[in-house]
């Protein structure tokens with residue numbers, strides 16, 4: 001079945017066509033088959049009239065933690081009353097996750113994936129990291145793979161309370177990694193004070209490389225540190241957070257193809273400063289925006305919120321923010337068939353109930369999603 005979506009007032013393609021006015025797109029099964037001016041569009045089995053609305057590639061959310069159970073409202077409330085965020089809060093979710101059944105974890109994961117998709121997210125990464133035993137990490141990876149596009153092993157999220165750090169690193173870089181590797185494409189570490197130091201992070205990442213996993217790093221979230229430098233040195237696809245960067249971190253990111261993934265909803269929710277997106281972009285680094293949806297530091301699935309924040313508070317242009325939330329995420333996941341609307345790309349299209357993408361920042365907080373196709377399926381019918 002092919003679908004022609006026509007009368008698109010403003011189409012963001014993220015390829016050499018740039019932004020096209022009065023455009024049309026044909027989706028054929030799971031691929032984009034044709035892109036061009038509405039006046040020249042070929043016929044298709046089904047026709048959708050966008051009536052001048054704007055369309056863009058579906059959001060690529062390249063950083064989430066959705067395999068969890070439990071609730072951390074009280075921690076959030078305490079933070080809003082002045083208590084600082086620390087890595088230690090992760091342990092609350094670890095306890096609840098271990099206690100949950102597979103079906104309970106599935107239900108939470110599915111609810112958040114559906115919530116994201118209904119807001120225009122068409123490609124999702126998620127991580128393990130709330131299990132922290134071999135059995136619970138394998139279980140998290142297996143369940144994640146049932147619902148999301150990309151799964152990351154984050155056994156090195158926190159040293160579980162009561163465990164010895166060195167023995168835990170040995171486990172996370174050894175038997176735990178061996179057991180989880182068949183279910184995941186990526187490995188990540190939380191390289192931060194209170195989590196894993198540089199040498200512990202390096203051990204886990206090098207072991208993951210030996211398993212042919214791609215690398216990602218949580219770095220420079222709560223303070224300046226070695227995360228960015230380590231990610232660049234080891235050729236990680238992405239270093240995520242980048243809230244506290246030195247000039248040499250920015251230069252390193254500009255000189256290599258490790259993507260700087262910014263998570264502004266997390267910074268707001270943990271009362272951190274917002275990352276210096278301007279310094280990164282002006283230096284030539286590739287920037288992605290993602291939600292970091294998780295129950296502790298960033299409980300939102302809204303990519304539109306991240307885009308609005310990036311424009312309103314981080315001095316990114318609308319074009320830069322939309323690109324970072326689509327093509328930037330694709331680059332952070334080393335995919336070239338998503339985050340772009342061109343023939344052959346995955347049929348992931350997001351139509352806004354607005355005449356231009358500028359409305360994402362001009363009307364912050366307003367649900368603007370009108371229709372969503374995910375891999376060719378109409379997952380959010382026009383409203």
Ligand code: NIG
Pocket residue numbers: 065089090093190218221266292294295296297298
């Ligand atoms: O990306 N920084 C480490 N991990 C998550 C937080 C998880 C949590 O607090 O539960 C993050 O912010």
